[in-house]
Amino acid sequence: MFIFILLDVIFPILILTLVGALLQRKFQFNLKQISTLITYCLMPAAVFVNIYHINIELDIFFQIIYYIILYSLILIIVSHIIAKLLKLDREESAALKNSISLMNSGNYGLPVSQLVFSSNPLGFSIQVFILIFQNLLTYSYGIYNLLSATKSIGGIIQSFLRLPVFHALLLGMLFQGFSIPIPNSIMIPLDQLADGFVAIALLLLGAQLSNIKLHFFHRVITWSLIGRLVMGPSLALAVIYLLNIDGVVAQSLFIASSFPTSRNTSTIAMEYQIKPELHAQIVLFSTLFSIITVTVVIYLSYVLF
Numbered sequence: 001m002f003i004f005i006l007l008d009v010i011f012p013i014l015i016l017t018l019v020g021a022l023l024q025r026k027f028q029f030n031l032k033q034i035s036t037l038i039t040y041c042l043m044p045a046a047v048f049v050n051i052y053h054i055n056i057e058l059d060i061f062f063q064i065i066y067y068i069i070l071y072s073l074i075l076i077i078v079s080h081i082i083a084k085l086l087k088l089d090r091e092e093s094a095a096l097k098n099s100i101s102l103m104n105s106g107n108y109g110l111p112v113s114q115l116v117f118s119s120n121p122l123g124f125s126i127q128v129f130i131l132i133f134q135n136l137l138t139y140s141y142g143i144y145n146l147l148s149a150t151k152s153i154g155g156i157i158q159s160f161l162r163l164p165v166f167h168a169l170l171l172g173m174l175f176q177g178f179s180i181p182i183p184n185s186i187m188i189p190l191d192q193l194a195d196g197f198v199a200i201a202l203l204l205l206g207a208q209l210s211n212i213k214l215h216f217f218h219r220v221i222t223w224s225l226i227g228r229l230v231m232g233p234s235l236a237l238a239v240i241y242l243l244n245i246d247g248v249v250a251q252s253l254f255i256a257s258s259f260p261t262s263r264n265t266s267t268i269a270m271e272y273q274i275k276p277e278l279h280a281q282i283v284l285f286s287t288l289f290s291i292i293t294v295t296v297v298i299y300l301s302y303v304l305f
Helices: 002-027 031-052 058-086 090-101 109-116 121-147 155-161 164-179 184-210 220-244 247-256 264-272 276-304
Strands: none
Touching: 002 109, 002 184, 002 276, 031 121, 031 164, 031 184, 031 264, 058 090, 058 121, 058 184, 058 220, 058 247, 090 121, 090 220, 090 264, 090 276, 109 121, 109 247, 121 164, 121 247, 121 264, 155 220, 184 276, 220 247, 220 276, 247 276, 264 276
């Protein structure tokens, strides 16, 4: 399991990040324009496609809903408390809150789940649903955190409603809920855009990191790692026992709680120019240290459930 995570999950992420850093060093791209391309084109396509293809039974759906709402609320409250205790400014506070509450359920979580639940499709389907919920949380609570550092409530609402990803979420739920068919001539380019999202986002992350100094002992980074990789799985286990969830569902939810900080936190921070370097460093360190924590949680999930 450790070798799989290292070779098939971490290394591909690091390779694309390194390529982005090298290209940025040589060509000095306009990162703001790349970020805008992701936010207004690739990201909405990925969100729509993920929602459109979701398939999960109703009783398990509600079980997951209860868990993930309670778990997310606990993480949000804990991150707010930590930010208050550290007396962070608004921008650093937004970075800390998002890094603890938002997980990389996509290009990290899905391949891990594919291996762990290769003989049980239910576990993988649960991870797809968590990915969709994380998208919802990222482009609501996550963006609110960032914009609240620089804008009023009215400005936040206006900015959010203008985001294509918001409309992609609504359309995805509408098309999925009513089983509306989409012609291949439209679905093929949508799939291609969605497939390109991960690679371009990781190249952008590498480009962001290419010209900055890494500060591992920055207190926001340190507490972000503790909150996401240590407290996250611990709180998830408590919620799972509280709700009496067991079996494959419990395993899938517990494993999902151990994933590192979502790379989308770095992407949207770049788009709105709110501590983009700090967000990028958190994503990088969180991904690296998750090699250990994810492996431990996967092992415990087999022992406990």
